[in-house]
Amino acid sequence: MAEQPLFRRVALLGFGLIGGSIARRARQTGDIAAEIVANARSEATLARVRELGIADRVEADPARAVEGADCVILCAPVGAYAELAQAIAPHLAPGCIVTDVGSTKQSVLRDVGPLLPEGVHFVPAHPLAGTEYSGPDSGFATLFEGRWCLLTPPPGADEAAVEKVAELWRRCGSMVETMEAAHHDRVLAIVSHLPHLIAFTICGTADDLEGESRQQVLQFAASGFRDFTRIAASDPVMWRDVFLNNREALLEMLARFTEDAQAMARAVRWGDAAYIEDKIRRGRIIRRSLIELKQA
Amino acid sequence: MAEQPLFRRVALLGFGLIGGSIARRARQTGDIAAEIVANARSEATLARVRELGIADRVEADPARAVEGADCVILCAPVGAYAELAQAIAPHLAPGCIVTDVGSTKQSVLRDVGPLLPEGVHFVPAHPLAGTEYSGPDSGFATLFEGRWCLLTPPPGADEAAVEKVAELWRRCGSMVETMEAAHHDRVLAIVSHLPHLIAFTICGTADDLEGESRQQVLQFAASGFRDFTRIAASDPVMWRDVFLNNREALLEMLARFTEDAQAMARAVRWGDAAYIEDKIRRGRIIRRSLIELKQA
Ligand SMILES: NC(=O)c1ccc[n+]([C@@H]2O[C@H](COP(=O)([O-])OP(=O)(O)OC[C@H]3O[C@@H](n4cnc5c(N)ncnc54)[C@H](OP(=O)(O)O)[C@@H]3O)[C@@H](O)[C@H]2O)c1
Ligand SMILES: NC(=O)c1ccc[n+]([C@@H]2O[C@H](COP(=O)([O-])OP(=O)(O)OC[C@H]3O[C@@H](n4cnc5c(N)ncnc54)[C@H](OP(=O)(O)O)[C@@H]3O)[C@@H](O)[C@H]2O)c1
Numbered sequence: 001m002a003e004q005p006l007f008r009r010v011a012l013l014g015f016g017l018i019g020g021s022i023a024r025r026a027r028q029t030g031d032i033a034a035e036i037v038a039n040a041r042s043e044a045t046l047a048r049v050r051e052l053g054i055a056d057r058v059e060a061d062p063a064r065a066v067e068g069a070d071c072v073i074l075c076a077p078v079g080a081y082a083e084l085a086q087a088i089a090p091h092l093a094p095g096c097i098v099t100d101v102g103s104t105k106q107s108v109l110r111d112v113g114p115l116l117p118e119g120v121h122f123v124p125a126h127p128l129a130g131t132e133y134s135g136p137d138s139g140f141a142t143l144f145e146g147r148w149c150l151l152t153p154p155p156g157a158d159e160a161a162v163e164k165v166a167e168l169w170r171r172c173g174s175m176v177e178t179m180e181a182a183h184h185d186r187v188l189a190i191v192s193h194l195p196h197l198i199a200f201t202i203c204g205t206a207d208d209l210e211g212e213s214r215q216q217v218l219q220f221a222a223s224g225f226r227d228f229t230r231i232a233a234s235d236p237v238m239w240r241d242v243f244l245n246n247r248e249a250l251l252e253m254l255a256r257f258t259e260d261a262q263a264m265a266r267a268v269r270w271g272d273a274a275y276i277e278d279k280i281r282r283g284r285i286i287r288r289s290l291i292e293l294k295q296a
Numbered sequence: 297m298a299e300q301p302l303f304r305r306v307a308l309l310g311f312g313l314i315g316g317s318i319a320r321r322a323r324q325t326g327d328i329a330a331e332i333v334a335n336a337r338s339e340a341t342l343a344r345v346r347e348l349g350i351a352d353r354v355e356a357d358p359a360r361a362v363e364g365a366d367c368v369i370l371c372a373p374v375g376a377y378a379e380l381a382q383a384i385a386p387h388l389a390p391g392c393i394v395t396d397v398g399s400t401k402q403s404v405l406r407d408v409g410p411l412l413p414e415g416v417h418f419v420p421a422h423p424l425a426g427t428e429y430s431g432p433d434s435g436f437a438t439l440f441e442g443r444w445c446l447l448t449p450p451p452g453a454d455e456a457a458v459e460k461v462a463e464l465w466r467r468c469g470s471m472v473e474t475m476e477a478a479h480h481d482r483v484l485a486i487v488s489h490l491p492h493l494i495a496f497t498i499c500g501t502a503d504d505l506e507g508e509s510r511q512q513v514l515q516f517a518a519s520g521f522r523d524f525t526r527i528a529a530s531d532p533v534m535w536r537d538v539f540l541n542n543r544e545a546l547l548e549m550l551a552r553f554t555e556d557a558q559a560m561a562r563a564v565r566w567g568d569a570a571y572i573e574d575k576i577r578r579g580r581i582i583r584r585s586l587i588e589l590k591q592a
Binding site for chain 1: 424426427444446475479482483484486487488489490491492493494495496497498499500501502503504505508509512513514515516517518519520521522523524525526527528529530532533535536539540543546547549550551552553554556557558560561564565567569572573575576577578579580581582583584585586589
């Protein structure tokens with residue numbers, strides 16, 4: 001790549017699927033960061049990142065990791081953000097951009113924003129890309145390609161900083177859009193958080209069946225259930241934090257879904273064929289729209 | 297293949313994903329049927345099957361299609377079985393084996409069994425294989441490879457007939473297991489029917505959102521929702537019939553799932569992190585078991 005690196009020094013706080021994918025991308029293209037500093041919580045992850053050699057420097061202390069960085073990216077589960085922000089705030093360089101990749105955005109504005117010193121720019125972001133894998137080995141350079149990244153800058157955010165974060169994600173291969181944090185949380189509640197909650201739940205429901213049936217559920221897992229378990233294989237801590245940090249919107253969408261499921265149950269009980277068929281047809285229309293929008 | 301064909305003449309009543317896949321398999325291997333007769337409901341499908349040239353003969357009338365056949369396979373939606381059985385019963389050859397591929401099995405015993413004449417063998421079956429596509433073009437010869445096929449013969453079924461149907465599915469590449477129809481319906485309710493009901497429902501819930509949010513759900517469909525829409529793209533008539541013909545077991549599993557989802561909602565509302573994490577971990581265990589059983 002002929003382009004100059006966008007940042008002099010990028011500090012990644014958390015080095016799992018997302019942090020590791022940003023690092024690999026930056027390494028591969030060279031146009032994102034002149035230097036990459038990595039931080040994680042456990043000694044095991046720190047050692048593994050050193051071994052992988054994807055970061056220029058590995059720091060066990062987040063405060064040391066952010067020193068002199070012009071871009072800091074929080075890549076830990078959203079429940080860890082407040083503590084991380086507290087630890088790094090006094091050590092951030094003036095003019096530094098603090099951003100993140102968390103799946104919930106109102107919580108980030110609430111937990112991180114107030115802790116950052118004057119003169120540091122805060123531009124939360126959420127790349128809509130992932131797999132069911134986690135940890136330092138799970139990342140790959142092309143994870144974000146062709147996927148959306150949503151920015152939710154707080155009112156009055158520095159425009160140049162917002163543009164730099166947008167450019168960071170474009171250089172990761174993403175399309176970028178800006179929206180309000182509350183709106184983000186509502187949309188994500190239905191497209192991602194609720195489907196995960198449902199997938200985890202149905203696996204538990206199956207697991208609770210008595211002896212023989214439970215065994216046969218595993219043996220004969222047909223396509224529907226199999227797809228659900230794939231989603232349900234995702235990281236427990238990350239998802240626990242997502243649910244707890246998007247409580248309102250998630251509970252509202254679950255309530256709507258439950259009402260709709262009850263209406264479907266009623267139609268099944270009373271043999272309302274037309275109702276059932278109509279609902280199924282609408283699912284197909286949504287699917288077709290996705291294919292047209294190339295999101296399928 | 298050196299093997300002799302298992303049947304002299306196989307009649308397929310219904311020629312969509314499943315019927316079309318059986319026909320293609322039989323054509324490819326030559327060891328299933330010496331002759332394949334195809335029937336479907338619409339003129340369009342009949343014409344298309346003729347065009348594809350996968351059947352030796354195409355008959356618009358199911359009664360004519362089964363004449364002289366030593367194996368008849370019902371491959372229509374389960375809601376159409378009673379009518380089909382009525383139409384073919386007087387025309388079945390003595391000793392003929394009638395089987396099917398329907399996703400619900402108690403309903404088949406109820407709808408078809410009593411209509412068949414003495415001397416005709418009835419061995420219901422359900423191949424656990426499918427895609428979200430339907431119609432005469434959607435089938436392929438390898439659909440059943442490595443997948444289970446469940447047989448639910450009624451009490452006192454002819455053993456030789458059961459063995460022949462088992463062999464039919466083994467020649468399609470499947471593993472075969474026999475179980476009681478009621479048990480089949482219970483297991484399938486949780487591994488397949490409920491996941492589909494949920495997928496259709498959540499697509500409807502999303503579709504009901506107001507203007508801008510609805511648009512953005514489509515635009516930003518993240519992986520969870522995207523996977524659900526894939527399931528939800530399946531054929532409306534087939535699934536309507538499945539739901540209506542496995543009512544009891546489906547409603548019971550939905551009730552269990554709803555209780556579990558409500559417990560999860562409560563944990564989210566009250567911030568019970570340990571409960572949520574535990575539920576998610578159990579989902580992962582199920583996933584791991586599936587991978588070990590090579591069903592993932
Ligand atoms: N996975 C997805 O599909 C996806 C998609 C979009 C956005 N996100 C968001 O991206 C973020 C990271 O997710 P991920 O999938 O990359 O997770 P991950 O693979 O599990 O990695 C998480 C990283 O955060 C570190 N960490 C965990 N707890 C911490 C704490 N209390 N303090 C400091 N560091 C901590 C972990 O360190 P150790 O390894 O040492 O424990 C690990 O390096 C989350 O906020 C998530 O919401 C995820
Ligand atoms: N799809 C799956 O994933 C799957 C998996 C396992 C088992 N099954 C079972 O397999 C059976 C067929 O499913 P499929 O996916 O192959 O469906 P499909 O692709 O929609 O094909 C259905 C076939 O049945 C015919 N048909 C429909 N209504 C009929 C009626 N009232 N009388 C006579 N024929 C009729 C259709 O004819 P026209 O084209 O002329 O309408 C078509 O040829 C169903 O019982 C289903 O439960 C499906």
